[in-house]
Amino acid sequence: MSDQTVASRNLADPVARRELVSGFDASPGGSKPDSILLVDKITRQFGGMTAVDVEHLEVQRGLITALIGPNGAGKTTFFNLITGFDRPTSAGKGAHWAFDGRTLDKTSASSVAQAGMVRTFQLTKALSAMTVIENMMLGAQNQAGENLFKSMFRGSWRKQEQEIEAKADELLARFKLYEKKDDYAGSLSGGQRKLLEMARALMSDPKMIMLDEPMAGVNPALTQSLLGHIQGLRDEGMTVLFVEHDMHVVRHISDWVAVMAEGRLVAEGPADTVMSNPAVIDAYLGAHHDTDLGDDALLSDEAFEQIEGEVEAEREAEEEQQ
Numbered sequence: 001m002s003d004q005t006v007a008s009r010n011l012a013d014p015v016a017r018r019e020l021v022s023g024f025d026a027s028p029g030g031s032k033p034d035s036i037l038l039v040d041k042i043t044r045q046f047g048g049m050t051a052v053d054v055e056h057l058e059v060q061r062g063l064i065t066a067l068i069g070p071n072g073a074g075k076t077t078f079f080n081l082i083t084g085f086d087r088p089t090s091a092g093k094g095a096h097w098a099f100d101g102r103t104l105d106k107t108s109a110s111s112v113a114q115a116g117m118v119r120t121f122q123l124t125k126a127l128s129a130m131t132v133i134e135n136m137m138l139g140a141q142n143q144a145g146e147n148l149f150k151s152m153f154r155g156s157w158r159k160q161e162q163e164i165e166a167k168a169d170e171l172l173a174r175f176k177l178y179e180k181k182d183d184y185a186g187s188l189s190g191g192q193r194k195l196l197e198m199a200r201a202l203m204s205d206p207k208m209i210m211l212d213e214p215m216a217g218v219n220p221a222l223t224q225s226l227l228g229h230i231q232g233l234r235d236e237g238m239t240v241l242f243v244e245h246d247m248h249v250v251r252h253i254s255d256w257v258a259v260m261a262e263g264r265l266v267a268e269g270p271a272d273t274v275m276s277n278p279a280v281i282d283a284y285l286g287a288h289h290d291t292d293l294g295d296d297a298l299l300s301d302e303a304f305e306q307i308e309g310e311v312e313a314e315r316e317a318e319e320e321q322q
């Protein structure tokens with residue numbers, strides 16, 4: 001499949017997306033027809049412990065890719081490494097990664113953002129003490145960068161600030177936060193915070209948005225709206241890479257899923273295929289037994305029989321006591 005063919009597909013169409021991913025190489029680290037992110041040989045050790053050891057990973061442009069894995073698998077560390085917030089132990093020893101054709105090996109976090117790869121951040125104490133609009137204006141810093149500095153000298157600072165604020169207003173309206181513009185970010189609900197984190201990241205016009213647990217702490221009423229926003233970004237042509245623990249969410253919105261366990265990439269594929277992959281089930285069950293992989297079909301007949309047996313035994317024990 002040529003890049004041209006990939007580029008001409010309308011990825012807002014689910015049928016076109018399914019057709020596209022059906023042609024992907026589903027082995028861990030498999031190549032993609034139009035990779036926006038390419039990662040090679042990234043390792044990160046903390047003391048003697050290897051937190052990340054990713055040999056190769058490609059992320060397809062224009063799709064929603066989920067990065068999943070049990071607790072401690074290295075997902076957040078991996079996000080930190082590729083966005084320049086941490087440095088690989090393998091830096092200078094084979095580590096290489098590139099975004100949209102631009103090598104990022106020695107790039108600072110702000111340059112990574114300027115290249116178009118932007119991650120969301122949870123609201124820190126300091127950001128919570130700022131208003132919603134102030135948070136948005138901060139999000140624009142990456143975009144303006146040097147230009148903002150230059151414009152201050154050219155005297156066009158005020159005009160640029162007005163443009164940025166107009167953009168912030170537009171995004172706040174889109175995310176239904178406009179009424180909250182002058183409220184402290186700390187006063188927002190869990191779901192509204194997630195919306196603000198996303199809106200702030202969009203201030204810098206990213207090509208790829210990276211979301212770390214976008215659904216954590218979101219009440220059911222806002223879940224649907226958040227999912228809709230994430231899908232909407234993809235439908236407009238943005239690439240989305242997200243880390244999420246809720247497997248129902250992963251199944252619902254991901255076009256492609258990459259799985260990490262013990263620092264390594266262990267599986268890739270469409271959600272349904274990946275979550276029935278024995279290596280993935282083993283990785284989760286090995287880490288914690290109570291994980292809901294989002295599919296009741298994974299419960300085997302034996303498992304059902306065992307549960308039924310336990311319930312029956314409990315009932316009998318209760319009856320005996322009476």
Ligand SMILES: Nc1ncnc2c1ncn2[C@@H]1O[C@H](COP(=O)(O)OP(=O)(O)OP(=O)(O)O)[C@@H](O)[C@H]1O
Nearest residue numbers: 046050051052069070071072073074075076077078
């Ligand atoms: N700064 C650090 N110092 C020492 N060890 C660390 C540090 N950061 C992460 N680790 C360790 O690296 C491993 C990977 O952690 P990481 O947070 O990346 O995993 P994760 O997949 O994001 O987990 P979770 O899903 O629980 O957030 C863990 O064993 C963690 O304890």
